[in-house]
Amino acid sequence: MKDQSCPSPILPPRMLEAAIKSKNVVTPQGILEALILLRDGQIVDVVPATTAIDCPIIDVHNRAVLPGVIDPHVHINEPGRTEWEGFNTATRAALTGGLTTLVDMPLNSAPVTTSAANLGLKLAATKGQLHTNCGFWGGIVPGNASEIEGLIDRGVLGFKAFLTHSGIDDFPNVTEQDLRQVMPILARYGLPLLVHCELATDNEAWKAGDKRSYQNYLSSRPKQWEDDAVALMIRLCEEYDCPTHIVHLSSANSIASIVAAKANGLPLTVETAQHYLFFNAENINDGQTQFKCAPPIREQPNNDELWGALQAGIIDFVATDHSPAPPDLKQLKSGDFTTAWGGIASLQLALPVLWTAAQKRGANLTDLVRWLSTNPAKLIGQQARKGQIAEGFDADLLVLESDQTFTVTADMLQHRHKVSPYIGQELRGVVTQTFLKGRQVYDHPNFTHLNQGEIITR
Template sequence: MNGGPWVLASRRVVTDSGVQEAAVVVKDGKVEAVVPPQSAPQGLPVTDVGNHVVMPGVVDCHAHINEPGRTEWEGFETATRAAAAGGITTVVDMPLNSIPATTSREALRIKAASAEGRCAIDYGFWGGVIPGNAGELEGMVDAGVTGFKCFLIQSGVDEFPHVTREDLERAMPILARRGVPLIVHAELTEHEAPPQGDTRAYESYLKSRPRRWEDDAIRMMIDLCRKHRGRVHIVHLSSSDALADISAAKKEGLPFTVETCPHYLTFDAEHIPDGATHFKCAPPIREAENREKLWAGLAQGDIDMVVSDHSPCTPALKHLDRGDFAAAWGGIASLQFSLPAVWTGMRQRGHGVEELVRWMCRNPARLIGLEGVKGTLAPGADADLLVFDPEASFTPEPSGVLHRHKLTPYAGRALQGVVERSWVRGVPVYSRGQPLPRPSGQWVRRPGAA
């Protein structure tokens, strides 16, 4: 269905005005119209998916693809084919853990060359703010980065050092003037120490990264946001204790947004077995009561979106043979399963597909400057389409994992919601049970790039 105009019809189409029976008319890679089925243009090919949900493709603005430099951890080809199978049609790659890190215009050029022609879906790039690179930021904006990532604590890789408040005082006025967001790994401490005691016990790792690290970092970023009036976005929120400060910042009218991740909404510390280091991430997965407060914060609008924070590594770096949480790399492989994992939790708590689209499609598209282009079925948007069966269930098995490595905490866990088919700009990129087509993804730059 990528030659001429065509129509995708369903009794459940998720539009900006609600769920309705409709026909999505696709022409030249765009949504031309969303109309009642009887009003669709005559003579066009029609794909009618019955009662399956038709929705915009998921926009995942937080993934570590690790190419070039650590391609053995993941890579553009494997990451984007897994994303396509998971209903993601746009992904934005983090500036680490690739080598070189994306902290200069030249490093961005190298990364873009690595991705070109190898991505199953559309993709973008975050730049990085590190000590001493303020002079590189405008050049990366001109080249089309989505915005900039920084760490307030050690990142885990030497080529991406963390910043101080003084570094941010230099960088944030530049980003505010250029209208691009600063996205922040918000943990702050003067004394970072490894887990103590029995490091096979998950509790040892949880205690080593307390909630107050996030809470203090978020308060500092609210203060800087207030001072510089630039957009600040907190990545992978895990501490529900920060929600009161976040809510107050939003009520004040600050340009302050927040994401959380499927693993914080799915798992809980009480049920992570000793030695199960494939659950390790930073900030950590916290207690069940904390998880439920994150869900409440999402429902109330204090948390704006849910994105994967796909952060894989080679299985050897997880040290499963030792089960040592102190030694293991922190990061969860999740691109392929983010959508069903979140939908599983949503159904259990009474949320519907309209909220799903808001949290995983429309709001992430707004963050990356592509509101009205990605994450919506509005006329004029890219025809990034997803056919989703919300009533079906499945259990991920290693043999079906399309990430470079099969290790994921979602393996063996029953999930609700099955991706049947997806298109990017009207081009099919995934059909359940069929071979994946040739990569056709394109670099989507933030509007305003030179």
């Protein structure tokens, strides 16, 4: 931003298409009263609010302007399981919540994104229903090492693997030997390997217990599963110098080893999810299968440690792991945790959920941008064009009424299925406008321009 002690210049009107004015623009330099100047879908500059310009000005007054949220962990499920979600519903939900870039996981669509041919089917499915930007992860499963370079050629942003059963049989988990085949390839291309870190051991006893008991479910997926898996990935990350990303960390016991790995300069990054920071196991009642996810939501002392690691920069960012399913698969009537689908629907609520919890811990909007925009942009290789309000960056923006509260109701959700543990929660932070490439696409509560999303590639 230009030095505000200098006289405000007059910019030639032909340079600009529009400007957004706010008393609270969240920039890398801090929260400023400023004009964001827009042209050709990009931010031309961020200048003092007193700068004289001759172009349309959108004045949002005291509302904050943030870079659009980037969520690199979303299960859109199309094609093949579109009855679970889909590009139309997922990307509408995204716009409503100020999410301007999503990255789709290689499951639970059918077919899964483990080959260039299957990625082609997914790309074709986006036609006419991509309302926000979307990139794609390729999948690593046993035996598909020969498909990796084809997927890279088609533009995937990196690759995802599971170390335990994924929940669907058509995306089997990998072994250490499988990873040793693919990590040298990813290291050569500089692409990240995203890993669901749980190394399961035989644990059938829980199925014989109370199937409605949340504590029974929690004990069925112990921290040790995660800790062993994280330790394995740190060893492999060091051995192959392959960018490695731990998804949805829930075990605080792994924090110390992550700190040591980062101190040693390993290319290791870590995310956690909103639900681990917002909910605690002590408050989940038996039969409330809408809370079931893997790894599970753990106890408050554990989750307090996750917060400490996030605020200290040990955990890099927060992503939803939006993983919806039809209500019958969530076993809402029976409350059976042993058979319910493990996934939480939360895409639209990514920002207010985190902001509500973060404010209580003294965090500010600058922290929120780092956790939801700037650092996720680095994982997906878009850090030079997305995730900041700065000159030369894409004008993917959201306007936030940061102090306004609302209660989540089913009818306000744009997700295909109105099932979420957040229903009934009072949240803080209402997204009032969303912009893609400088064009307003959402004006609460209405969509103003649909189908404006772009495919994001490396």
